[in-house]
Amino acid sequence: MLTIKHIKKKHKKIQALQDVSLQMEIGKCYGLIGPNGAGKSSLLKILASINQPDDGKVLINNESLSKKHKGLIGYIPQELSLEETVSAYQNLLFFGKLYGLKGKQLKSSIYQVLQLIGLTERAKEKVFTFSGGMKRRLNIGCALLHQPSILIMDEPTVGIDPQSRQFIFQLIHELKQQHTLIIYASHYMEEIEQICDEAVFIDHGNIIKSATIHELANAYASPSVFIKGDTCLPDHASLIGRVTNKHGGYIITTNHPLSAMESIIQHCHTNNILPEQLELLKPRLEDTFFSLTGSQLRD
Numbered sequence: 001m002l003t004i005k006h007i008k009k010k011h012k013k014i015q016a017l018q019d020v021s022l023q024m025e026i027g028k029c030y031g032l033i034g035p036n037g038a039g040k041s042s043l044l045k046i047l048a049s050i051n052q053p054d055d056g057k058v059l060i061n062n063e064s065l066s067k068k069h070k071g072l073i074g075y076i077p078q079e080l081s082l083e084e085t086v087s088a089y090q091n092l093l094f095f096g097k098l099y100g101l102k103g104k105q106l107k108s109s110i111y112q113v114l115q116l117i118g119l120t121e122r123a124k125e126k127v128f129t130f131s132g133g134m135k136r137r138l139n140i141g142c143a144l145l146h147q148p149s150i151l152i153m154d155e156p157t158v159g160i161d162p163q164s165r166q167f168i169f170q171l172i173h174e175l176k177q178q179h180t181l182i183i184y185a186s187h188y189m190e191e192i193e194q195i196c197d198e199a200v201f202i203d204h205g206n207i208i209k210s211a212t213i214h215e216l217a218n219a220y221a222s223p224s225v226f227i228k229g230d231t232c233l234p235d236h237a238s239l240i241g242r243v244t245n246k247h248g249g250y251i252i253t254t255n256h257p258l259s260a261m262e263s264i265i266q267h268c269h270t271n272n273i274l275p276e277q278l279e280l281l282k283p284r285l286e287d288t289f290f291s292l293t294g295s296q297l298r299d
């Protein structure tokens, strides 16, 4: 169990974290989501003991976070922290030693991690020859050598190809099954929806809301109907729900999506109109954030 109690952090004049409290359980993946500058990295660096809070504390299984917990935590920073002029193997060797591994144990960890990140065949090649996705995977591998039970990932999919992204998602799935607690910062809502158990919304240095993805989407967002095509929208659409223009069509947000759909179909039947697209949209995390903050993610 990881407990964060009343953490505050100021960078020069900027209050990056106002008063953050949170509780996280082993074996779950928590999505820390918020716009640029919300305070995500500031919080993660404190959890990884890279920075110290000005106030408040972090507890691991009810004990204050200290050097003793170093071996429990793996941290993957937002920026790649690799030496590109040497091989993947040498990078892993360096990080393994930093985590206190040596001898046979170090070598066997490196081989296991190379397999896990799909880079066994490229282990001896210099990192500057790698694609962005391969570098990201290696960056992740460096934090897994000591088999941490808490893994902190700061926007690990920025600028990578779809295959590497899927690879990372699969890796997270496997780590969760091994009871690793994962804290995954992102400003991509759909990633959080796909891989996390719980979402933690952060903005202006405060946690706005934390709950399971399902709870959040259902409690704060309404389902909607998307319709695209000329004259598909009945005149009385605004009586059915809130109408907004999006993606070249209309979104009708309503608590009665099936009735809205019926009404649109009836209108199309009567007027012999075939919509280009007619779709029921489930409540999304994006809508929840909007509903809680009154704004989209600033990006």
Ligand SMILES: Nc1ncnc2c1ncn2[C@@H]1O[C@H](COP(=O)(O)OP(=O)(O)OP(=O)(O)O)[C@@H](O)[C@H]1O
Residues within 6 Å of the ligand: 011, 012, 014, 015, 016, 034, 035, 036, 037, 038, 039, 040, 041, 042, 043, 078, 187
């Ligand atoms: N070392 C620093 N010196 C000065 N200000 C900082 C420093 N680190 C962060 N900040 C400021 O603190 C605030 C929170 O930044 P932080 O990096 O934690 O946000 P973030 O949510 O991770 O953003 P991003 O998604 O852009 O990485 C921002 O206003 C940022 O400019």
